[in-house]
Amino acid sequence: MSEKQNTRKREREIETETFNSKQTTGIKMADTNMTETESSLEQNLGEYSEDQTFNNILLSGIVGIQQTLNSLIIKFENQNEEIHGIKNDIYAKDGIEDRLQAVATETEDQTTMIAEVRNQNTKLTTELNLMKSYVVHLETRLDCQQSQIANLVERSMRENAIVIGVHERNDENVIAELKLIFKNVLKITENIKIDRAHRIGTQTNKNSTRPIVVKFHDYNDREHVINTARTIGKQNKELLNGIYNSTQFPDDMRENRKRLVQKQKEYKEVDVGTKIKGNSLFFIKSGSKYVEKVSTPKALAIFDASNKSKFGTFEQTSSS
Numbered sequence: 001m002s003e004k005q006n007t008r009k010r011e012r013e014i015e016t017e018t019f020n021s022k023q024t025t026g027i028k029m030a031d032t033n034m035t036e037t038e039s040s041l042e043q044n045l046g047e048y049s050e051d052q053t054f055n056n057i058l059l060s061g062i063v064g065i066q067q068t069l070n071s072l073i074i075k076f077e078n079q080n081e082e083i084h085g086i087k088n089d090i091y092a093k094d095g096i097e098d099r100l101q102a103v104a105t106e107t108e109d110q111t112t113m114i115a116e117v118r119n120q121n122t123k124l125t126t127e128l129n130l131m132k133s134y135v136v137h138l139e140t141r142l143d144c145q146q147s148q149i150a151n152l153v154e155r156s157m158r159e160n161a162i163v164i165g166v167h168e169r170n171d172e173n174v175i176a177e178l179k180l181i182f183k184n185v186l187k188i189t190e191n192i193k194i195d196r197a198h199r200i201g202t203q204t205n206k207n208s209t210r211p212i213v214v215k216f217h218d219y220n221d222r223e224h225v226i227n228t229a230r231t232i233g234k235q236n237k238e239l240l241n242g243i244y245n246s247t248q249f250p251d252d253m254r255e256n257r258k259r260l261v262q263k264q265k266e267y268k269e270v271d272v273g274t275k276i277k278g279n280s281l282f283f284i285k286s287g288s289k290y291v292e293k294v295s296t297p298k299a300l301a302i303f304d305a306s307n308k309s310k311f312g313t314f315e316q317t318s319s320s
Contacts, residue, residue: 153250159219160248163212174212185241186228193217253279
């Protein structure tokens with residue numbers, strides 16, 4: 001083979017190698033580009049996937065917000081309806097405002113009524129206090145008059161005595177019977193002058209004897225008869241033949257003396273000496289006067305107790 005042919009052959013081989021080399025390089029570059037493209041595509045696809053997820057999340061959030069807004073709108077509408085209903089309750093006819101106005105009017109009327117009642121109560125309290133004062137005044141005058149009457153009655157009985165146990169006959173002369181008793185039983189020799197004498201009460205049966213009221217002409221004669229009978233009774237009661245003499249007292253005083261006699265017996269049982277003088281009981285040792293623990297309250301005491309409880313509370317409440 002000639003040299004030219006060899007050279008040409010080598011050139012073609014070199015060109016072929018060069019072409020092959022370029023092809024190989026191009027293929028490698030294409031592979032590289034393809035790889036890069038695939039990588040870029042994968043990256044873009046990943047980013048697109050991430051964007052799609054974000055969009056989905058965003059859409060979900062938007063949907064949630066929309067739902068929340070819808071719920072709030074519904075609640076707002078419900079609240080508007082409730083507010084509208086409340087306004088109707090307040091401002092409509094016979095609503096709260098009208099009822100409050102009615103209550104205010106009624107309260108004002110009641111306040112006026114209470115003020116009138118307080119004024120009336122003040123007047124009634126004043127009148128009541130005047131009546132209390134008048135009652136106390138009347139009671140004081142009544143006590144004074146009763147005391148004066150009792151004193152007059154007691155003075156009118158100053159010469160009187162009660163004689164018990166004298167046998168009673170249909171045709172008796174009471175004064176003559178008494179004078180015989182004074183002479184024969186009491187052994188009184190003086191002339192005892194008697195103004196009047198009569199039996200009192202109703203005879204229940206024939207065997208009963210009614211007491212005799214005797215009015216002596218002189219107070220000293222009465223005292224002489226009573227003291228003589230008392231002296232004989234202390235010595236020997238049988239000498240009196242069942243006859244008993246005592247001073248005549250007014251009815252209320254006699255009832256009081258009965259209570260004092262009973263009280264005197266009670267003190268005697270515990271060895272406490274007492275004596276009855278007039279309408280009172282006295283202790284012999286101390287000389288002090290017996291006072292009953294329970295007595296009839298006076299009007300003033302009743303009013304004072306009432307003022308501290310019932311009336312006082314009412315007046316204090318009214319004034320406040």
